[in-house]
Amino acid sequence: DAKTTQPPSMDCAEGRAANLPCNHSTISGNEYVYWYRQIHSQGPQYIIHGLKNNETNEMASLIITEDRKSSTLILPHATLRDTAVYYCCQTGANNLFFGTGTRLTVIP
Amino acid sequence: DTAVSQTPKYLVTQMGNDKSIKCEQNLGHDTMYWYKQDSKKFLKIMFSYNNKELIINETVPNRFSPKSPDKAHLNLHINSLELGDSAVYFCASRPRQGQRSNTEAFFGQGTRLTVV
Numbered sequence: 073d074a075k076t077t078q079p080p081s082m083d084c085a086e087g088r089a090a091n092l093p094c095n096h097s098t099i100s101g102n103e104y105v106y107w108y109r110q111i112h113s114q115g116p117q118y119i120i121h122g123l124k125n126n127e128t129n130e131m132a133s134l135i136i137t138e139d140r141k142s143s144t145l146i147l148p149h150a151t152l153r154d155t156a157v158y159y160c161c162q163t164g165a166n167n168l169f170f171g172t173g174t175r176l177t178v179i180p
Numbered sequence: 181d182t183a184v185s186q187t188p189k190y191l192v193t194q195m196g197n198d199k200s201i202k203c204e205q206n207l208g209h210d211t212m213y214w215y216k217q218d219s220k221k222f223l224k225i226m227f228s229y230n231n232k233e234l235i236i237n238e239t240v241p242n243r244f245s246p247k248s249p250d251k252a253h254l255n256l257h258i259n260s261l262e263l264g265d266s267a268v269y270f271c272a273s274r275p276r277q278g279q280r281s282n283t284e285a286f287f288g289q290g291t292r293l294t295v296v
Contacts, residue, residue: 074222106284110221113268113290113292114289114290115184115270115272115287115288115289115290116223116270116272116287117287118284118285118286121284157221159223166211166228166230166235166236167225167228167236168213168225168272168274168285169225170215170222170223170224170225172222173221173222173223
């Protein structure tokens with residue numbers, strides 16, 4: 073069973089922000105939240121991660137709630153190439169548990 | 181150079197056979213993983229190895245036996261293959277985490293196993 077839960081699918085208009093939510097209510101104090109995406113059946117690709125603070129990199133932003141029970145991945149300007157399955161994960165020292173994934177479809 | 185490479189990419193075999201999937205990483209990482217992705221796209225961790233030692237075995241049948249000859253390799257051997265073993269298997273590697281699990285994992289391109 074997945075430790076994180078995500079909506080199964082979402083659509084986003086090209087050029088608009090895509091906001092992908094994730095619930096991780098069982099996350100412990102030393103576990104990080106990671107986001108990966110998978111395009112077609114390729115290997116998962118790292119996007120971003122965080123512990124408590126919000127994070128931003130060249131790909132996305134990650135907003136983590138103060139109680140750390142949920143987070144949102146933001147793709148600020150979605151393109152057609154961002155169409156993929158996005159996985160929210162929680163990770164400890166030697167594990168990396170994937171969520172159920174959200175299939176994001178970017179619509180022209 | 182490919183960071184995490186798996187061979188073969190595709191594997192079709194009959195029920196009851198024994199097969200192996202190889203994984204190599206050239207990143208100098210200490211931790212390696214095997215994941216199984218089923219038809220519903222759920223990625224389930226199977227094994228975690230840290231510097232050639234088994235750390236996690238997520239209730240995987242003992243027909244599955246990982247072998248790590250050195251920390252750059254983690255091969256997966258499967259005995260007596262069953263129809264339900266059909267899936268895509270991903271290998272991944274990650275630096276040693278220490279007290280903070282704040283480094284990313286790198287994944288191979290997957291091995292699509294079809295048991296007929």
